[in-house]
Structure formats: C-alpha cells, structure tokens
Amino acid sequence: MTVNIADRHAAPTAVTVVERPRLPVRHQIAIEVAPHEQDVGRARHKLRETLISWGTEDGENLRSAELVASELLTNAIRYAPREEMALTAAEGAGSLLIEVEDGGNPSSAPTIQQGVAADAVSGRGMLIVDAMADEWSWRPLPNGGRGTWAVLPWPGGVAR
Ligand SMILES: Nc1ncnc2c1ncn2[C@@H]1O[C@H](COP(=O)(O)OP(=O)(O)O)[C@@H](O)[C@H]1O
Numbered sequence: 001m002t003v004n005i006a007d008r009h010a011a012p013t014a015v016t017v018v019e020r021p022r023l024p025v026r027h028q029i030a031i032e033v034a035p036h037e038q039d040v041g042r043a044r045h046k047l048r049e050t051l052i053s054w055g056t057e058d059g060e061n062l063r064s065a066e067l068v069a070s071e072l073l074t075n076a077i078r079y080a081p082r083e084e085m086a087l088t089a090a091e092g093a094g095s096l097l098i099e100v101e102d103g104g105n106p107s108s109a110p111t112i113q114q115g116v117a118a119d120a121v122s123g124r125g126m127l128i129v130d131a132m133a134d135e136w137s138w139r140p141l142p143n144g145g146r147g148t149w150a151v152l153p154w155p156g157g158v159a160r
C-alpha cells in the first residue's frame with residue numbers, strides 16, 4: 001500500500017507545494033479532531049498511544065511526533081478551522097508521515113516566520129516542525145481543505 005501523493009498541478013500557483021513522499025505504509029491511523037484548542041491534547045495523546053502500539057519504544061521519537069502534531073494541530077485550529085479536521089499518521093520504511101487536515105483558508109498558509117525574536121513565545125511552530133522533519137509542505141485536499149504534512153525519521157519503524 002502507498003500513500004497518495006499530491007498533484008502538483010492542483011496547487012495554487014503562487015505557492016510551491018512539495019509532493020508527499022510515497023511510503024510503503026505498515027501502519028496508519030486517522031484521528032478526528034474538533035476545531036477547538038482543547039482537543040489538541042486528546043489527539044496528541046491518542047497519537048502517542050497509537051505509535052506505541054505500532055511498536056516504538058523510543059521516547060525521543062515519540063516526543064518529536066507529539067510536538068510536530070501539536071504544532072500542526074494548533075495552527076490548523078487557529079488559522080483554518082472547520083467542522084471536519086483530522087490528524088493522520090502513517091509509518092513505514094523508517095519514516096513517519098504526520099498530516100493535519102484543516103479548512104484550507106486560502107488567505108494564509110503555513111510558513112516559517114523569519115526574524116522571530118529569541119524571547120518570542122509565538123511564531124515558532126513551523127520553525128520547530130522544520131527542524132524536526134526531514135521535509136514538510138502542504139497540499140490542497142480533494143475535499144477542499146488543506147493537508148499540512150511532515151515526514152519524521154522513524155527508525156523504530158524499520159522492519160527487522
Ligand atoms: N494551517 C494553517 N493555515 C493557514 N495559515 C497557517 C497555518 N499554519 C500556519 N499558518 C501561518 O504560518 C504562520 C507561522 O506559523 P507558526 O510558526 O506556527 O507561528 P504562530 O502560529 O505562532 O503564528 C502563522 O502565523 C500563520 O500565518
């Protein structure tokens with residue numbers, strides 16, 4: 001099984017949309033998320049439990065996945081909420097793909113903010129995602145929303 005990739009040509013013209021990598025998926029899950037910040041913790045916890053059930057024992061990897069998921073979720077809820085939102089994860093071949101589906105507000109998109117002050121408390125979410133992920137981007141979804149995804153190294157997922 002492989003994960004569908006974005007159609008480059010379906011993307012808005014002004015934005016570079018990188019294709020999601022094709023992963024030979026061993027495990028995947030979709031977690032529904034309500035468009036309220038209070039639901040981020042529950043979704044993150046569900047992701048953690050799921051990743052553990054898939055066999056990872058590495059606490060650092062788990063923390064990275066939780067952090068990326070929670071930054072993407074917080075942004076989705078803050079900047080492009082809609083009734084149907086989701087956190088999906090797929091694992092295989094040494095990678096973990098995390099994607100958050102939002103309402104795809106066309107007036108903004110995830111970006112890394114430049115020149116964030118060292119003591120600033122906001123404006124770091126995508127910087128953190130960028131630092132932890134092998135790659136990340138977003139894509140328009142067939143149902144009109146946007147999927148912001150990140151691929152993390154996931155050595156615990158390599159078949160032995
Ligand atoms: N899902 C999203 N939909 C629309 N815009 C987004 C989304 N995620 C991030 N952004 C944009 O990218 C910017 C940077 O996000 P981030 O680094 O998390 O900082 P912060 O959320 O603190 O502003 C946001 O200010 C917002 O303009």
Ligand SMILES: [Mg+2]
Pocket residue numbers: 071074075123124125126
């Ligand atoms: Mg943010």
